[in-house]
Amino acid sequence: MSWKQNLxxxxxxxxxxxxxxxxxxxxxxMSDAFFTLDNIFNLLRQISVNALIAFGMTFVILxxxxxxxxxxxxxxxxxxxxxxxTSGIDPMLAVLLGLLIGFGLGAINGLIITKxxxxxxxxxxxxxxxxxxxxxxxxxxxxxxxxxxxxxxEMIGGGYVFGVPFPVILMLVVFLILxxxxxxxxxxxxxxxxxxxxxxxxLSGIKADRVKIWVYSLTGMLSVLAGMILTSRLNSAQPxxxxxxxxxxxxxxxxxxxSLMGGRGRITGTLIGALIIGVIDNGLNLMNVSSFYQxxxxxxxxxxxxxxxxxxxx
Amino acid sequence: MADTPFAEMQGxxxxxxxxxxxxxxxxxxxxxxxxxxxxxxxxxxxxxIKILTxxxxxxxxxxRINGKEVHFSHPKEAEQQGIMVIHQELNIxxxxxxxxxxxxxxxxxxxxxxxxxxxxxxxxxxANLKRLGVSTIDPDDIAGELSVGKQQMIEIARALSTNAxxxxxxxxxxxxxxxxxxxxxxxxxxxxxxDVAVIYISHRMEEIFRICDRITVLRDGEYIGTExxxxxxxxxxxxxxxxxxxxxxxxxxxxxxxxxxxxxxxxARKGLFDDISFSVKEGEILGVAGLMGAGRSEIMETIFxxxxxxxxxxxxxGEELTIKHPSDAIKAGIGFITEDRKSKGLLTEFSIGDxxxxxxxxxxxxxxxxxxxxxxxxxxxxMDRLTVKATGADQxxxxxxxxxxxxxxxxxxxxxxxxxxxxxxxxxxxxxxxxKEIYNIMNELTKSGVGIIMVSSELxxxxxxxxxxxxxxxxxxxxxxxxDEANQEKIMTxxxxxx
Numbered sequence: 001m002s003w004k005q006n007l008x009x010x011x012x013x014x015x016x017x018x019x020x021x022x023x024x025x026x027x028x029x030m031s032d033a034f035f036t037l038d039n040i041f042n043l044l045r046q047i048s049v050n051a052l053i054a055f056g057m058t059f060v061i062l063x064x065x066x067x068x069x070x071x072x073x074x075x076x077x078x079x080x081x082x083x084x085x086t087s088g089i090d091p092m093l094a095v096l097l098g099l100l101i102g103f104g105l106g107a108i109n110g111l112i113i114t115k116x117x118x119x120x121x122x123x124x125x126x127x128x129x130x131x132x133x134x135x136x137x138x139x140x141x142x143x144x145x146x147x148x149x150x151x152x153x154e155m156i157g158g159g160y161v162f163g164v165p166f167p168v169i170l171m172l173v174v175f176l177i178l179x180x181x182x183x184x185x186x187x188x189x190x191x192x193x194x195x196x197x198x199x200x201x202x203l204s205g206i207k208a209d210r211v212k213i214w215v216y217s218l219t220g221m222l223s224v225l226a227g228m229i230l231t232s233r234l235n236s237a238q239p240x241x242x243x244x245x246x247x248x249x250x251x252x253x254x255x256x257x258x259s260l261m262g263g264r265g266r267i268t269g270t271l272i273g274a275l276i277i278g279v280i281d282n283g284l285n286l287m288n289v290s291s292f293y294q295x296x297x298x299x300x301x302x303x304x305x306x307x308x309x310x311x312x313x314x
Numbered sequence: 315m316a317d318t319p320f321a322e323m324q325g326x327x328x329x330x331x332x333x334x335x336x337x338x339x340x341x342x343x344x345x346x347x348x349x350x351x352x353x354x355x356x357x358x359x360x361x362x363i364k365i366l367t368x369x370x371x372x373x374x375x376x377x378r379i380n381g382k383e384v385h386f387s388h389p390k391e392a393e394q395q396g397i398m399v400i401h402q403e404l405n406i407x408x409x410x411x412x413x414x415x416x417x418x419x420x421x422x423x424x425x426x427x428x429x430x431x432x433x434x435x436x437x438x439x440x441a442n443l444k445r446l447g448v449s450t451i452d453p454d455d456i457a458g459e460l461s462v463g464k465q466q467m468i469e470i471a472r473a474l475s476t477n478a479x480x481x482x483x484x485x486x487x488x489x490x491x492x493x494x495x496x497x498x499x500x501x502x503x504x505x506x507x508x509d510v511a512v513i514y515i516s517h518r519m520e521e522i523f524r525i526c527d528r529i530t531v532l533r534d535g536e537y538i539g540t541e542x543x544x545x546x547x548x549x550x551x552x553x554x555x556x557x558x559x560x561x562x563x564x565x566x567x568x569x570x571x572x573x574x575x576x577x578x579x580x581x582a583r584k585g586l587f588d589d590i591s592f593s594v595k596e597g598e599i600l601g602v603a604g605l606m607g608a609g610r611s612e613i614m615e616t617i618f619x620x621x622x623x624x625x626x627x628x629x630x631x632g633e634e635l636t637i638k639h640p641s642d643a644i645k646a647g648i649g650f651i652t653e654d655r656k657s658k659g660l661l662t663e664f665s666i667g668d669x670x671x672x673x674x675x676x677x678x679x680x681x682x683x684x685x686x687x688x689x690x691x692x693x694x695x696x697m698d699r700l701t702v703k704a705t706g707a708d709q710x711x712x713x714x715x716x717x718x719x720x721x722x723x724x725x726x727x728x729x730x731x732x733x734x735x736x737x738x739x740x741x742x743x744x745x746x747x748x749x750k751e752i753y754n755i756m757n758e759l760t761k762s763g764v765g766i767i768m769v770s771s772e773l774x775x776x777x778x779x780x781x782x783x784x785x786x787x788x789x790x791x792x793x794x795x796x797x798d799e800a801n802q803e804k805i806m807t808x809x810x811x812x813x
Contacts, residue, residue, distance in 0.1 A: 184683055184684055185679075185682050185683050185684060186675045186679050186682050186683075186684060187682060189668070189671065189672070189675065189684065190675075192664075192668075193661060193664075193668075193672055196661040196663055196664055197657070197661050197662075199657060199658050200657075200658055200659065200660060200661055200672075201661075201672070202620065202639075202640060203618075203620060203640055203650065203652060203658055203659070204640070204644075204672040204673045204726070205639075205640045205641040205643075205644040205645075205673060206641070206672070207639060207641060263661070263663060263664070264663065
């Protein structure tokens with residue numbers, strides 16, 4: 001590879017980051033409120049929910065899969081966690097059980113896809129509907145309120161550590177762990193390999209089914225974790241929580257340069273993708289742009305990211 | 315032969331971003347001639363063809379068709395002059411019928427109505443096939459359900475239907491069975507009689523010597539020469555291709571027999587194979603011959619745990635193995651180099667290093683965390699041991715030549731230090747020089763005690779390097795020959811089910 005190609009390759013990797021920096025500088029000029037610490041933390045807290053789901057989605061998409069059920073799974077997991085909290089058990093135990101429920105619901109996705117040999121799109125489209133229905137059944141269509149006054153649970157969505165919102169810290173810690181997993185562990189390599197070519201992976205001794213079940217379970221758990229941030233902030237679990245969240249999560253992954261074909265992509269990109277979506281929302285709000293226009297801008301950015309990505313891969 | 319050649323290329327040069335891939339190359343082909351174009355991977359064969367067919371533009375030199383200079387800027391223009399290419403990857407749409415495939419993009423309609431005149435198309439389709447002497451294909455067959463050989467016939471017939479005068483065949487026999495190869499040769503003969511010129515690109519020397527009139531050799535983008543096939547022999551052509559003496563085609567085997575290390579008893583899978591029992595000794599190469607579809611690859615995939623067996627036992631070093639997944643086989647020390655490199659052997663979009671690491675996660679990691687040092691050391695060591703030619707460990711596998719890709723696949727399996735290595739068609743799509751290197755690696759491995767099973771459709775290869783030869787016929791072992799008693803005829807007879 002010549003140095004020119006190398007440089008270009010590096011730039012295409014940096015593409016989303018450069019885009020983000022340009023947007024941030026632009027918004028800094030356009031609005032005085034943008035570069036205040038309050039606004040930055042506010043922005044980061046807003047994206048933490050989407051980022052956590054999108055981190056899981058990155059793993060799923062790296063295996064050439066997709067998970068449409070994350071939003072419904074978030075709602076079901078949150079409702080069940082809220083149910084546990086109102087039942088009066090120890091809040092920390094409720095949180096742990098909630099995460100386990102998320103893991104289990106994700107594992108159901110994984111099992112349908114691997115053992116049932118159903119295409120991920122179809123399988124999670126079905127569970128998306130089923131999980132939402134189950135949430136409505138469980139909550140009777142009403143929000144679950146009256147959660148415990150546990151300080152620990154309030155902390156998840158509303159707390160601060162050294163002035164930094166807790167959800168932001170949660171997001172960064174999860175990011176670092178998953179970054180390490182993808183880069184440095186055998187499991188991470190297997191995720192890439194399965195997405196690159198499942199047949200080759202299996203013939204190389206990788207238990208592809210197991211890898212996939214883990215990946216969907218991880219995504220389920222992260223979705224419920226994201227749901228807890230929402231539940232904690234609102235001090236209630238909404239049956240309609242997480243609607244359309246799958247789209248923002250997929251958008252963050254795609255803007256971050258991960259290929260929907262699987263096998264290629266980075267979780268750093270997903271973090272940047274989530275930031276870009278957050279900055280668009282936040283910045284356009286500050287500039288008093290109507291939310292109708294915001295959607296057009298967001299769609300345009302997704303399209304632009306994919307088009308640039310395709311060009312750099314030629 | 316005619317005085318003016320049908321197509322003539324003179325002094326062709328071409329470079330891509332400063333990299334000269336063709337230097338002053340000459341090539342000419344007469345009407346009704348079958349002309350082989352040979353050279354190692356990267357010698358410039360495909361670039362030359364792409365210039366002839368208007369995909370690339372030449373930097374220098376002249377292309378003449380029927381004596382008139384042409385400047386194609388698009389493949390369509392070459393097609394209009396009667397030049398067609400049958401690619402290795404066929405342009406067949408599997409869900410459509412033979413007729414629909416043949417008239418793809420040039421349907422016959424009733425006037426300008428857009429209503430398809432299916433009756434006329436079927437009639438012409440049949441006529442086109444008949445012209446090739448092919449009677450076994452029905453115009454209404456679904457193309458995807460036909461064998462690769464028949465699909466190829468459809469493409470050739472399609473080329474003829476557009477009045478092709480020159481057909482380029484790129485590795486046409488790579489995926490064909492022996493019987494299909496015979497029918498292809500008959501088709502080539504009938505093309506010759508119809509004065510159609512054929513450029514035949516192949517790694518298989520036996521075929522070239524059988525059906526070609528002349529042979530042009532390229533090496534590293536340079537024109538080495540054109541010879542009449544009747545004037546040269548195999549060794550002379552190989553010397554022209556690689557530029558040096560290769561020595562014998564196969565390494566000297568000095569296998570004197572050892573203990574049995576691997577044993578299969580009564581292996582069976584319904585409808586595919588039955589009652590397969592054989593053994594491999596320490597340091598032995600067991601060749602596996604048979605017609606395509608006899609079940610050879612399926613047996614190997616089952617031994618390796620990729621597909622489930624119905625019953626049967628597998629022993630390695632006296633211990634019975636329970637293999638339910640390839641990972642079990644790998645743990646026991648079995649490596650499997652699959653037949654189809656691109657779809658089953660390599661992550662083509664991944665780097666050489668990633669591919670080598672794939673099977674060796676255990677040895678380069680500690681509690682699931684990969685050690686970068688250990689990984690780099692292993693990759694460097696294996697690339698060096700197999701003399702993989704690449705810009706570095708981070709080069710993408712798909713950018714490598716066939717021979718180097720195969721070396722990467724072998725490298726990833728040598729890392730597990732296998733006791734038994736199964737190679738399915740190890741030299742397919744690999745050029746002469748790299749072939750010899752692969753034989754040498756196999757030879758070296760057996761010296762250190764590794765047992766090898768080699769499935770191959772190339773009889774000279776099976777005869778050249780195996781210590782024993784197992785012949786499979788319709789899912790059963792037809793015979794197992796000792797190297798000394800085997801010959802081409804005996805193997806073919808056994809493979810075809812004869813006594």
